[in-house]
Amino acid sequence: MSRFIRELYKDFKSYMPGEQPKDRKYLKLNTNESPFPPAPEVYQAMRDADMEQMRLYPDPTGSKLKGKLAQLYKVQPGNIFLSNGSDDILNFAFMAWNDSADTLVIPDVTYSFYEVAAKLHEVNYEIKPLKEDLTVDWQGYIGIGKNLILPNPNAPTGIALTRVQIEAIVNSNPDNVIVIDEAYAGFGAESAVPLTVKYDNLLVVQTFSKSRSFAGGRLGLAVGDEALIQDLTKMQYSTNPYAVNAMSLILAEVAVDADLYYQENLQSIIESREYTAERLRELGFAVLPSKANFLYIKLEGFGGRELYERLKERGVLVRHFAKPRIDDYIRVTIGTKPQMDELIAVMSEVIG
Structure with a gap:
């Protein structure tokens, strides 16, 4: 930070985008991007x-x-x-x-x-x-x-x-x-x-x-x-x-x-979301009712930061927000069904 910056911005906390690490190949479920490519x-x-x-x-x-x-x-x-x-x-x-x-x-x-x-x-x-x-x-x-x-x-x-x-x-x-x-x-x-x-x-x-x-x-x-x-x-x-x-x-x-191509993709993501929510509930997670392309989840006995770090160690990126009321939650982007099956497999390993 330079000595010329306005006083207002000296201690300013800007928005922090989701991480985009390049150190290895990840299953990227942290920034709510579509798992599907643009239309042909x-x-x-x-x-x-x-x-x-x-x-x-x-x-x-x-x-x-x-x-x-x-x-x-x-x-x-x-x-x-x-x-x-x-x-x-x-x-x-x-x-x-x-x-x-x-x-x-x-x-x-x-x-x-x-x-x-x-x-x-x-x-x-x-x-x-x-x-x-x-x-x-x-x-x-x-x-x-x-x-x-x-x-x-x-x-x-x-x-x-x-x-x-x-x-x-x-x-x-x-x-x-x-x-x-x-x-x-x-x-x-x-x-x-x-x-x-x-x-x-x-x-x-x-x-x-x-x-x-x-x-x-x-x-x-x-x-x-x-x-x-x-x-x-x-x-x-x-x-x-x-x-x-x-x-x-x-x-x-x-x-x-x-538009028809994208509507079909949206429906696939919705179906994948509901499938994933059910599988996570079977593992014991509390899953909020989502109408987005992500799920917000928590598991008793685990902190959100702990789940985030354990998943990242195993090549899965999710998002954790260290804030009051939601510190125990992680946000998981919905991908394709095979990607969600991979998440469930890794999550099962993480929670033992």
Whole structure:
């Protein structure tokens, strides 16, 4: 750290991405990536891409992709926002609608990037605890009169709210922006996207990373009222107007057209998740009810850090968060059924 850094950031704790070790071959179940490759059409589009065009800046509006997404989500192109991953969009949301005069409400057990972004932008925020069973206390958000950010399903628990519950929150806070982070959309939870045509204070954020096997392409999208989209665009054009690279735009357009391929993969992951949950319960694990592409689990007599380290020693990577209330848990990404069988075999060895 240099002597020139702002006082605000000297002791700043930034977001810590999941580890990507290269020292050996691992069964990688720690960063919630898809176990399936992009659609064959995406491969073909990459081969056919006119590389001479890479000397030009990409379309900052992403108009062609927005048109395809609007058709898929049954909204208008003006209701779609694109950027370099969903975290980029969340960052713009914190910039656009929150400052030291507002209060943003964040769940206590959730995606740690939210609190990092709030501190980065000097946003006044408060932490709202989950219930004892680690579910979101959605009724506690009714008429709260503050801006909210809620992941659905929640991470790292995987537990989802229903669309009816989300609508009750949005409807009861008409003068506040409600951001629903659907990074894990497609794995069984109800999307709030249909509600965006009814409420002008709702923004739904999604990503191509998990459901469309495109984590390396860095593409996020948001759906909301056109005025909210204009706010985000103002933030983006004030920082990086060419946020989405040309190749990602080309490949994402093809990915949307190949939606059936991805829907089949999502169903395979859901089936693998339920299979794995049952096998883990047979081993004695407590498994939270997940609507995401991961499971949150714990085993009596073992700490979360101990399970993480023992699995890593045997070539299996999972995620552990050393935080109050969840220190005994580990998060396990869902892979293919053979990968999950490998996990179960190693887990059986670990716990004896």
